[in-house]
Amino acid sequence: MRPTHRFCLYLLFFAAAVWLSGCVAQRTLPYLQGPDYSTQSPVSVPNEPLPYRIQPSDVLSIRVQSVQPVLNDMFNITDTRSIMAGGDPSTLFLAGYSVDVDGFINLPTVGKVKVTGMTLEEAQAQLQQQVGKFVRDANVLVKLLSFKITVLGEVASPGRYFIYNAQATLLEGLGLAGDLTEFGNRQNVKLIRQTPTGSEVVLLNLTDPNLLRSKYYYLLPNDALYVEPVAARTKRGNANNLGIVFGGISALVLLLSYLKTF
Numbered sequence: 001m002r003p004t005h006r007f008c009l010y011l012l013f014f015a016a017a018v019w020l021s022g023c024v025a026q027r028t029l030p031y032l033q034g035p036d037y038s039t040q041s042p043v044s045v046p047n048e049p050l051p052y053r054i055q056p057s058d059v060l061s062i063r064v065q066s067v068q069p070v071l072n073d074m075f076n077i078t079d080t081r082s083i084m085a086g087g088d089p090s091t092l093f094l095a096g097y098s099v100d101v102d103g104f105i106n107l108p109t110v111g112k113v114k115v116t117g118m119t120l121e122e123a124q125a126q127l128q129q130q131v132g133k134f135v136r137d138a139n140v141l142v143k144l145l146s147f148k149i150t151v152l153g154e155v156a157s158p159g160r161y162f163i164y165n166a167q168a169t170l171l172e173g174l175g176l177a178g179d180l181t182e183f184g185n186r187q188n189v190k191l192i193r194q195t196p197t198g199s200e201v202v203l204l205n206l207t208d209p210n211l212l213r214s215k216y217y218y219l220l221p222n223d224a225l226y227v228e229p230v231a232a233r234t235k236r237g238n239a240n241n242l243g244i245v246f247g248g249i250s251a252l253v254l255l256l257s258y259l260k261t262f
Contacts, residue, residue, distance in 0.1 A: 154184030
């Protein structure tokens with residue numbers, strides 16, 4: 001074998017070895033791995049979600065229903081039908097009732113009502129009592145509009161997502177972003193959560209079946225998820241770059257070899 005051909009063959013083997021080192025192992029891809037799962041019977045995992053309690057800066061949708069349409073319209077500044085028709089969620093966000101820094105919302109005629117620290121059900125009962133003083137046989141519905149999360153990193157569609165499920169799970173949040181890519185590190189997903197004293201960060205392992213028992217399995221408003229890339233992502237990128245370089249070198253060597261024949 002001629003030295004030039006031997007050199008090109010070595011380059012080819014080296015590039016292939018680097019590319020294969022960037023492959024992702026199959027065992028790292030499945031979620032919730034464990035020997036206890038069966039096709040014959042379900043596995044029960046107790047994990048009761050904690051009720052969300054309203055905080056300052058939350059935005060609430062408040063709908064009043066009664067036999068007095070004129071009075072209803074005075075309170076109903078949001079139209080939930082727009083979101084059901086595919087409207088912009090920011091429209092509801094801007095038109096909702098914002099909870100101020102002291103924990104109050106300001107209702108027409110009723111005035112200020114404190115809602116922080118309450119669950120949505122408790123706030124609904126409180127507002128129904130207050131609105132009932134002005135509207136006969138009123139029925140008040142309260143929903144949280146500001147339940148949004150941010151998903152970044154190695155997912156199909158990173159971005160910010162609004163959630164319309166008070167008990168949204170981690171898997172649901174990742175599903176909104178189109179799931180993890182092949183290069184997403186399923187054993188090291190960062191959950192960043194805002195607390196009254198600052199931010200807290202916890203690492204979550206999607207391959208661990210005990211994730212279903214974790215208190216972080218259920219998402220809260222303003223949570224952020226960051227999916228780190230696996231080392232194979234960097235190796236694959238380096239392999240592609242090396243392939244380009246080696247291809248150029250090989251072409252140059254072959255060209256020089258060809259010119260020497262003249």
